[in-house]
Amino acid sequence: GNVDRFDFSSKNLGDIAGICLGHTPKDGKKVKGEVFWQVEEVVVTERELGNKYIFICNGLIPLSPKRDDFLTFECTKTIESFASKARSLVPVKYEIIVITGDEKGAGTDANVFITIYGVNGDSGRRQLRQKFRNLFEREQTDRFLLEMLDMGELQKVRMDQDNSGLSPGWLLNRVEVTNTANGVTTIFLCGKWLDLERADKQIARVLYPKY
Numbered sequence: 001g002n003v004d005r006f007d008f009s010s011k012n013l014g015d016i017a018g019i020c021l022g023h024t025p026k027d028g029k030k031v032k033g034e035v036f037w038q039v040e041e042v043v044v045t046e047r048e049l050g051n052k053y054i055f056i057c058n059g060l061i062p063l064s065p066k067r068d069d070f071l072t073f074e075c076t077k078t079i080e081s082f083a084s085k086a087r088s089l090v091p092v093k094y095e096i097i098v099i100t101g102d103e104k105g106a107g108t109d110a111n112v113f114i115t116i117y118g119v120n121g122d123s124g125r126r127q128l129r130q131k132f133r134n135l136f137e138r139e140q141t142d143r144f145l146l147e148m149l150d151m152g153e154l155q156k157v158r159m160d161q162d163n164s165g166l167s168p169g170w171l172l173n174r175v176e177v178t179n180t181a182n183g184v185t186t187i188f189l190c191g192k193w194l195d196l197e198r199a200d201k202q203i204a205r206v207l208y209p210k211y
């Protein structure tokens with residue numbers, strides 16, 4: 001019926017899906033017969049925000065000199081702390097940099113939209129616009145600020161244009177998205193046309209982060 005507590009640091013693991021429990025003898029002594037450690041429950045509390053991960057084990061962990069002799073338990077329940085919930089509801093400003101390619105006809109006057117996808121959800125389809133500026137011209141860099149809920153780590157962006165205006169075909173070089181709250185920039189390379197009359201005739205592109 002004992003409870004033992006341990007404190008240690010690690011890099012950010014995100015949501016904890018499973019744990020491994022092993023049981024090795026002190027000083028690498030030999031094991032006589034079958035010896036078990038009975039574990040009822042393990043609770044991992046992430047200190048920064050106080051999120052808790054509960055593992056109901058009810059298991060017998062065999063004593064074994066081999067370090068890779070362990071049992072695996074999946075997370076039974078997570079308790080998200082108030083601080084964590086509150087943080088994910090704070091809107092964040094994202095700076096979006098869009099760089100148009102350098103080829104004849106690369107620029108467009110069509111309306112351009114972005115959808116950002118992160119581990120916490122997506123932004124919805126948002127138009128990239130600015131007053132009094134001719135956007136998305138050849139070799140040009142355009143900047144936008146969009147406010148949205150914190151999306152967490154970014155997984156992909158979808159860029160599309162509505163094929164409006166004269167010669168709407170657009171050569172998109174790349175997109176850079178910066179979460180201005182934590183300064184993290186994610187780069188999405190494209191290098192493809194969004195053009196109904198060129199190559200694969202797509203006017204939407206899904207882009208993945210460059211690592």
Ligand SMILES: [Ca+2]
Nearest residue numbers: 108109134135
């Ligand atoms: Ca333009």
